[in-house]
Amino acid sequence: MGVFSFWIRWKLKKSLCDKNTYIRISLPAVCFVWQIAMVLLFGIFIRYNEEADAHWVEHKQQHNLTDIDNDFYFRYPSFQDVHVMIFVGFGFLMTFLKRYSFGGVGFNFLIAAFGLQWALLMQGWFHSLDQDTGKIYIGIENLINADFCVAGCLIAYGALLGKVSPVQLMVVTLFGITLYAVEEYIILNLLHCRDAGGSMVIHCFGGYYGLAISWVLYRPNLHQSKHNEGSVYHSDVFAMIGTLFLWMFWPSFNSAITNHGDGQHRAVINTYIALAASVVTAVAISSMFHSKGKLDMVHIQNATLAGGVAMGTSAEFMISPYGALIVGFFMGIISTFGYVIVTPFLAKSLKLQDTCGVHNLHAVPGMLGGFIAAIVAAFASDSVYSHQGLINTFDLTGEYASRTMSTQGGYQAAGTCVAMAFGLIGGAIVGLILKLPIWGDPADDNCFDDEAYWELPEEEEETIAPVLEYNNHMIQKHQDIAESNFSMEEC
Amino acid sequence: MGVFSFWIRWKLKKSLCDKNTYIRISLPAVCFVWQIAMVLLFGIFIRYNEEADAHWVEHKQQHNLTDIDNDFYFRYPSFQDVHVMIFVGFGFLMTFLKRYSFGGVGFNFLIAAFGLQWALLMQGWFHSLDQDTGKIYIGIENLINADFCVAGCLIAYGALLGKVSPVQLMVVTLFGITLYAVEEYIILNLLHCRDAGGSMVIHCFGGYYGLAISWVLYRPNLHQSKHNEGSVYHSDVFAMIGTLFLWMFWPSFNSAITNHGDGQHRAVINTYIALAASVVTAVAISSMFHSKGKLDMVHIQNATLAGGVAMGTSAEFMISPYGALIVGFFMGIISTFGYVIVTPFLAKSLKLQDTCGVHNLHAVPGMLGGFIAAIVAAFASDSVYSHQGLINTFDLTGEYASRTMSTQGGYQAAGTCVAMAFGLIGGAIVGLILKLPIWGDPADDNCFDDEAYWELPEEEEETIAPVLEYNNHMIQKHQDIAESNFSMEEC
Amino acid sequence: MGVFSFWIRWKLKKSLCDKNTYIRISLPAVCFVWQIAMVLLFGIFIRYNEEADAHWVEHKQQHNLTDIDNDFYFRYPSFQDVHVMIFVGFGFLMTFLKRYSFGGVGFNFLIAAFGLQWALLMQGWFHSLDQDTGKIYIGIENLINADFCVAGCLIAYGALLGKVSPVQLMVVTLFGITLYAVEEYIILNLLHCRDAGGSMVIHCFGGYYGLAISWVLYRPNLHQSKHNEGSVYHSDVFAMIGTLFLWMFWPSFNSAITNHGDGQHRAVINTYIALAASVVTAVAISSMFHSKGKLDMVHIQNATLAGGVAMGTSAEFMISPYGALIVGFFMGIISTFGYVIVTPFLAKSLKLQDTCGVHNLHAVPGMLGGFIAAIVAAFASDSVYSHQGLINTFDLTGEYASRTMSTQGGYQAAGTCVAMAFGLIGGAIVGLILKLPIWGDPADDNCFDDEAYWELPEEEEETIAPVLEYNNHMIQKHQDIAESNFSMEEC
Numbered sequence A, B, C: 001m002g003v004f005s006f007w008i009r010w011k012l013k014k015s016l017c018d019k020n021t022y023i024r025i026s027l028p029a030v031c032f033v034w035q036i037a038m039v040l041l042f043g044i045f046i047r048y049n050e051e052a053d054a055h056w057v058e059h060k061q062q063h064n065l066t067d068i069d070n071d072f073y074f075r076y077p078s079f080q081d082v083h084v085m086i087f088v089g090f091g092f093l094m095t096f097l098k099r100y101s102f103g104g105v106g107f108n109f110l111i112a113a114f115g116l117q118w119a120l121l122m123q124g125w126f127h128s129l130d131q132d133t134g135k136i137y138i139g140i141e142n143l144i145n146a147d148f149c150v151a152g153c154l155i156a157y158g159a160l161l162g163k164v165s166p167v168q169l170m171v172v173t174l175f176g177i178t179l180y181a182v183e184e185y186i187i188l189n190l191l192h193c194r195d196a197g198g199s200m201v202i203h204c205f206g207g208y209y210g211l212a213i214s215w216v217l218y219r220p221n222l223h224q225s226k227h228n229e230g231s232v233y234h235s236d237v238f239a240m241i242g243t244l245f246l247w248m249f250w251p252s253f254n255s256a257i258t259n260h261g262d263g264q265h266r267a268v269i270n271t272y273i274a275l276a277a278s279v280v281t282a283v284a285i286s287s288m289f290h291s292k293g294k295l296d297m298v299h300i301q302n303a304t305l306a307g308g309v310a311m312g313t314s315a316e317f318m319i320s321p322y323g324a325l326i327v328g329f330f331m332g333i334i335s336t337f338g339y340v341i342v343t344p345f346l347a348k349s350l351k352l353q354d355t356c357g358v359h360n361l362h363a364v365p366g367m368l369g370g371f372i373a374a375i376v377a378a379f380a381s382d383s384v385y386s387h388q389g390l391i392n393t394f395d396l397t398g399e400y401a402s403r404t405m406s407t408q409g410g411y412q413a414a415g416t417c418v419a420m421a422f423g424l425i426g427g428a429i430v431g432l433i434l435k436l437p438i439w440g441d442p443a444d445d446n447c448f449d450d451e452a453y454w455e456l457p458e459e460e461e462e463t464i465a466p467v468l469e470y471n472n473h474m475i476q477k478h479q480d481i482a483e484s485n486f487s488m489e490e491c
Helices: A002-019 A026-045 A056-063 A072-093 A101-128 A140-160 A166-190 A199-216 A222-228 A233-255 A262-288 A297-310 A321-350 A358-378 A387-394 A405-434 A459-490 B002-019 B026-045 B056-062 B072-093 B101-128 B140-160 B166-190 B199-216 B222-228 B233-255 B262-288 B297-310 B321-350 B358-378 B387-394 B405-434 B459-490 C002-019 C026-045 C056-062 C072-093 C101-128 C140-160 C166-190 C199-216 C222-228 C233-255 C262-288 C297-310 C321-350 C358-378 C387-394 C405-434 C459-490
Strands: A046-048 A136-138 B046-048 B136-138 C046-048 C136-138
Touching: A026 A046, A026 A101, A026 A166, A026 C262, A026 C321, A046 A101, A046 C262, A046 C321, A056 C262, A056 C387, A072 A101, A072 A140, A072 A233, A072 B072, A072 C072, A072 C233, A072 C262, A101 A136, A101 A140, A101 A166, A101 C233, A101 C262, A101 C297, A136 A140, A140 A166, A140 A199, A140 A358, A140 C262, A166 A199, A166 A405, A199 A297, A199 A358, A199 A405, A233 A262, A233 A297, A233 B072, A233 B101, A233 B233, A233 C233, A262 A297, A262 A321, A262 A387, A262 B026, A262 B046, A262 B056, A262 B072, A262 B101, A262 B140, A297 A321, A297 A358, A297 B101, A321 A358, A321 B026, A321 B046, A358 A405, A387 A405, A387 B056, B026 B046, B026 B101, B026 B166, B046 B101, B072 B101, B072 B140, B072 B233, B072 C072, B101 B136, B101 B140, B101 B166, B136 B140, B140 B166, B140 B199, B140 B358, B166 B199, B166 B405, B199 B297, B199 B358, B199 B405, B233 B262, B233 B297, B233 C072, B233 C101, B233 C233, B262 B297, B262 B321, B262 B387, B262 C026, B262 C046, B262 C056, B262 C072, B262 C101, B262 C140, B297 B321, B297 B358, B297 C101, B321 B358, B321 C026, B321 C046, B358 B405, B387 B405, B387 C056, C026 C046, C026 C101, C026 C166, C046 C101, C072 C101, C072 C140, C072 C233, C101 C136, C101 C140, C101 C166, C136 C140, C140 C166, C140 C199, C140 C358, C166 C199, C166 C405, C199 C297, C199 C358, C199 C405, C233 C262, C233 C297, C262 C297, C262 C321, C262 C387, C297 C321, C297 C358, C321 C358, C358 C405, C387 C405
Parallel strands: A046 A136, B046 B136, C046 C136
Antiparallel strands: none
16 A cells, blocks of 8 residues: 555554554453353353253153244244344444454454353343252253344444454453343343343343443544544445345344244234335435435445334334334434434534444434334233233233233333443443553554454555556656766766 | 546546436435335235234134144245345345446345335235235235245346436336236236246246336447446455355245145255256356356356246246256256357347346246246146145146146246236336436446445545555656756756 | 566466366366266156155145144255355355455355255265165255265365366365265264264365365475465455354254254254354464464454364264353364464475365364264263153164164264275375366466456456556656656767
8 A cells, every 4th residue: 555554554553552452461361261261150050951952852752742842943043043143244234344344243253252152141040040950941042042132232342343452342242241131131020021122122222332331432532543434345345244134134033032923923024014114214314415315325234224123122012014114114214314413413512432323223223112112012902912912922921910001011111211221321331441451452543443453464565566566666767867867967 | 546537537427417317306205205105005904914913822722723833934934035035145146246336235225125015015905905804914925925026126127237226226116016916916816827936927027027128228328338337356256145145045935935845845956956957057158158268257146046047937846856957957058158149149139238137047047937837837747746736736726626737837838928028018118117307317428337326435546545646746756856857958 | 456467467377378277178078967967867866755745745644744744844944054054154265365266156156066966866875765766765854965965075175275177176076975975874874873963974074085185286386376375355354254154054054954853952052152162262362373462364264163063963962051162162272273383384294285274174173073972972871861862862773772872982983083084095086086187277376366267357457557557657758758858968
């Protein structure tokens, strides 16, 4: 990239040393300590549940079950779709920056792989612990929930993208998973809310968690990395891989842990419809806000997904197909609007640097999705759901048998507030921890640059080197001629 | 890209204004009007079917059904594969152009998302309308069919890629879905043909629909955009993502709505085998037609898929594994041959500009697939299918119970002709509509360029700017020296 | 790419002719002969099995079966995941080289598509041949096994990437599939080993097969292609697509043909957990070995997968979740270590050129996975598996009913040795065949270059041409001025 860029690189490398992005000790140390802790804790706590244990063949005979009665067959296809969303969806969506694609997809991979282990334990203690044996018994549903839990942290990563070190991300993930498990326990168990696709517990929590961290870690001189904050043509195409896999598999996300049968079926239909509407309105608003009506890839990559986020909680409800369409319709508008108006406003007035705009894609649509579901729940009735259908959908059994639907709606709204509070307060505290000068985060002028944490192939030099060499050669030659003239003159 | 390219860009921008690709009003207007229409029509017509309704739990008890008796579990994995084909498969296959990747994947996304809503309605009116209630009851099979319906329009988009505006594409989609629903009704219901994977109703129709539109919209000066018509190294790799996801999931496409059990099982096997053979023969022909035996990415990206197209109708028939292999064998040859010989011939003699070569991948293999299936159907017998198997496979019940297999074969062939006629005539009419000067289509010299409809990141400038800057600096310096010599001379 | 690169290209083209990479006759000939042979052999041997035959509807009635009793529904979602691993996973993992992405993904496509046909036959003769009718009856499980079989050859391709012609790859595949079918028969049937995910039969065999071929084909002057051996920024991102799809779908790979119910369920859990641990430890070791703690994309793309390879055999055993975690933990370390230390050592001392490092990702983890499973099997007991569970998991029925678990462990270990021996000896023989000077392989100085076998788009010229042109123009101008001065001087 020429003399200029070599100079810039050299400066960057120097500042890297100044700011100490040297993570040769801290990153391996954190990885090893935590991974060994996982081995020990898995050894103490985690076992297969009865459907995954070799004893199942006897269990099956005793309970007169057939092969298909294993929950595996009802959940596994959805699980794999969710898995793709976590690793390819989130990972590739974050490759859009021109010089941070390795960090986008690579750190996403690292923290998701670590996070799901910790999530199996944290969620296991809250939801799958057998009081008698003290063991956590896991099956396919635990894997799905672990992936869900990780999604919350990856959303937070979206707000921090390019501005933190991998060690900091491991800390964000450790605390994020922990907070998630607690808020999820409060929302789903104590408040007895329904939240199949996690508008509240995943998107609202994850979005505000990331925003709060980012707010605490505000960098006044981030403009020094402005040359790296943006996309190039091919990085935008890579990001579309992420967008599309998220978009396509969102019906699986919202239906993965809903009730067998009509629950999964309905959640798929609602999400499919809501997402379709988001795309059309996001395109409309994107075009409307450009002076020549051109589309902006940022909106297409993100706002098109807002319908899926907002349907997270109510996907399993009888919101009706047109209800889903209306939700998607408005979410596409609101989210695109957020990218055009709100993000720049927040950056200026609130000093909130939100790299991927998670505010517009997760925080706000997640929160709205929570409140929409509260309204839908409040109006649910026997006539629409059937008596048994209402009980099944909202799991109104045992101590909750007598809860009225308007009460349920109130609890759903309360749950949304709990998720937001956990995100904001938890994020603020984690942000303060991350301000300690020990984490190897990049300097203001080398944010959004893979150079800091990755051994990079020498692409541009490679491509342009021959041109430069040839130019230098020719210029030298003419310089010689010119100078020889000059010297002749002088004589 | 230097002075030259700045000049080219400036010219382009100027001509953009001349040709009025200003779509700031028309695109949002079309999106909003049609999306609001969808909300209203969904509100009036669309409801969940019994398997997706919360009443299902009571329905299940009444009919003594188990969890698994929900069609959802037989179709959902295939549905998700089809969904990936529509959005990632078609989308990325169309990223191969060097400067039209955003348009390829982005407009594909837009028109598919709009189209599937309209398809749910159009197909619903023809196939899922309850006469008593006047409602359309939808479930997973409707979602699959909506995706299928959209595929027809995306095929048409392949012929138009880079030459039309997004507003025109919305029009193509609106009419395309409508025509599709009518021809599908005629072929499947009135003629009582079988067409599981849509060789006729999807590929043959969609291919000829796109070709007819493209023929009407012939641009005599398209060579002015020649510099953008072609791929670059990485855009070809992106296109391979599309190719592979189409190729891999084609067995799901052809089996998604076939009969439970042996129907789906057999359709998968046949498609898998036919596709494998296409790859090998497409490679052979591609190598054979190059002076040094080199392979052409266009053939690998497209002709390898022809086996799947041609097996669309007969995938569920007892064509036998070697029958499928033979179909794939010849389709790989015919399709590659089409790319080498027929497309250039059509462009010259018929004035048919077919960007992606849908003639060779969809129109012809789809038509041939229809006729192959007619022959296979005509020779179907009780001994090969079993008596009940024959009835089930061809749905020869009710008024069709007495139809002989040779009659069925005749109807299958007739169905193929209907699909082709709908494509050609419908496409010609839609093409005329698109000639109106109100749609914001690009000028001849800025086709195949995302610049027209997308806010682009400034990639090349970014990469080469420092080189240029440095060069200018050095050249200026030597110019100064030289001129100083010169002026000295003059003195 | 300037004068230098034009000169390099011209030299390359010249040397191409010297070395005769002209494959216009050999490649089509091999493709056609083999594909026609497939048609004939399929015609003679291959039929649908009863679950895919239209007679199934009667079979179902006779045996009182329901729709879901078709094995299709238990295997198809896993099959599609495996299919994605074979074509997108392996294919894109091999796009990492800067100038060999077409060859990586394209030849992978070709040999997989040919290989699976031959695998259906070879495995069919050994496993699915009906002695009475002399036919091979295929269903979904045969398709999965054919994909597995192909995986062995694609692993071998990883060692040869960039150094062989497509014709040679067809030969590698033909013999590879044949050897695979034989060693698989010996290991699974004669030794009665269990190997659900193929640590032994796929990874250990495939890895050593590729390494032995590569060793025989040693090129002392490969350094002449050094300028092409390496990645660029975007090719590394493409390779991450391959990595992630392999990583995500590995649970499906290891569970695709295990027992219904707990077998599949457990295999998924074990693989999921092992893979998660590999990622964390691979990152740790990668960082630890770089002077500044930076991560290396080669490790992230490959070593993160080692946990899945090593769990191949024991995924269906009761290894327990923490056992799986420990396996993943060490495999991430060993594999990354291999990339840092062992591959350079092998290249130097053993003259083994292993392009993708399959030694570290497949050969060694596969072998270790085989031995780990031997130990796990030897310690299996009724108390852990239940009596019936133990019999089912290890299929200890018929003549094997009396085999003790320690004996089984011994056989498992022996099976691993058989796989390795087949790989090494078979590979050496195939390597010698490939040394014949008739296969059109590239010269030492045009390895890792798509130019040899692909019609390439002119990317770099396109991008930089205007710069060069402008420079030449300016330089010429100043040269003229300078020379005019000079000549004036002379006068």
